[in-house]
Amino acid sequence: MAKEIPDLVAEARTGTGKGAARQARREGNVPGIVYGDGKDPVAVQFEFNKLLTQLRAGRFMSTLWNLKIEGQEDVRVICRAVQKDVVKDLPTHIDFMRLRRTSKVKVFIQVEFVGHDECPGLRKGGTLVTIRPEIELIVTAGDIPEQITVDLTGLEVGDGIHIDDVKLPAGAKATVDRNFAIANIAAPSALRAEDDAAEDEAETEEADAPEGENAETEE
Missing domain, CATH: 2.170.120.20 (Ribosomal protein L25, C-terminal domain)
Incomplete structure (x- = not known):
């Protein structure tokens, strides 16, 4: 039985690069990127505490997510990388790949x-x-x-x-x-x-x- 596809809420992030990522972290967010499916990458950010709760719940990287970004069409994604602070072991950046339902x-x-x-x-x-x-x-x-x-x-x-x-x-x-x-x-x-x-x-x-x-x- 296939699992129900849960929602994952993100915000569009203006700007890219290290400076924009540091700014996102200062504002209590985790910067990320969404790529794949032949489309341009999209810079996003996630509210830190909510994302941390979902990460600690387990199976985060084996879950197909319904990514919701205000003003954009929902897209199916799967997490492909979570970068963490080497000392605090907390997320500092996260990567998602777009998928179709028929993708392997x-x-x-x-x-x-x-x-x-x-x-x-x-x-x-x-x-x-x-x-x-x-x-x-x-x-x-x-x-x-x-x-x-x-x-x-x-x-x-x-x-x-x-x-x-x-x-x-x-x-x-x-x-x-x-x-x-x-x-x-x-x-x-x-x-x-x-x-x-x-x-x-x-x-x-x-x-x-x-x-x-x-x-x-x-x-």
């Missing part, structure tokens, strides 16, 4: 695991080890999914989940062309400790064995 775009989509109660491996004390909490997909801009769902139902200890095991949203494709791992069900820590102890004991017994005990007898 690479985005990172969060993985959501379901079926925990129906997973025998977890009921036996196993642990879900997440290898890829997000997966980069090539998707249509108008159909960016909310998440990728991975069902744990029926998985035992030692089982793994790979990208080929997952039903991706219609029209979506992983950017990596191989069957990479997403997660696995690891053995309970107590069981792993017992296995490690058994291996150590076997190694000790082998080391303590009389010399030549395991050697072949020559005739």
Whole structure:
């Protein structure tokens, strides 16, 4: 299911260059640029606190936004870069790319695991080890999914989940062309400790064995 396209409000910014950008910051705004789709770049600015709240909410760069600028037609955009102050880690500039709904775009989509109660491996004390909490997909801009769902139902200890095991949203494709791992069900820590102890004991017994005990007898 495609996510609802949220609004992102900006103001047109007069002037370009470092001087205009510094002026925008002094006025409590974050300067930015909108480019792409064969059109001229447009300088914009965002109210600092509102933008910071949206950035901290997560998934900002994987969200298709409906950019609203007073006096201009709404346009679909996706964030392509956020420059930050190296000391304060706060946004100082932001770049957006225009998209059509039919445009193909690479985005990172969060993985959501379901079926925990129906997973025998977890009921036996196993642990879900997440290898890829997000997966980069090539998707249509108008159909960016909310998440990728991975069902744990029926998985035992030692089982793994790979990208080929997952039903991706219609029209979506992983950017990596191989069957990479997403997660696995690891053995309970107590069981792993017992296995490690058994291996150590076997190694000790082998080391303590009389010399030549395991050697072949020559005739």
